[in-house]
Amino acid sequence: MAPKKISNTEKTILRELIFIESFSHLLEETGYTYGTLRDELINLINRGYIDVYSEDGSHSVSPFYDSDNIQQFQFQATKSGLKTIQNYAV
Numbered sequence: 001m002a003p004k005k006i007s008n009t010e011k012t013i014l015r016e017l018i019f020i021e022s023f024s025h026l027l028e029e030t031g032y033t034y035g036t037l038r039d040e041l042i043n044l045i046n047r048g049y050i051d052v053y054s055e056d057g058s059h060s061v062s063p064f065y066d067s068d069n070i071q072q073f074q075f076q077a078t079k080s081g082l083k084t085i086q087n088y089a090v
Contacts, residue, residue, distance in 0.1 A: 049084060053076065
């Protein structure tokens with residue numbers, strides 16, 4: 001079975017997460033609204049494409065993070081997330 005195709009929004013977010021980045025950095029760089037970014041991050045986290053890190057980025061808190069306070073965490077694309085954007089590169 002082929003993996004689920006990712007949206008342009010998801011690709012944009014994953015491309016920003018080669019290194020650990022904060023929620024505020026993602027808001028600024030993508031230009032997405034808070035709600036859009038939050039929803040897309042949660043979808044990507046649930047699919048295993050993003051790891052969640054503590055506020056200072058020192059350790060992974062995946063999968064135990066507070067989605068109601070997602071702006072307090074940092075994020076990085078997983079190997080599988082990076083492979084996904086590579087597979088859909090134009």
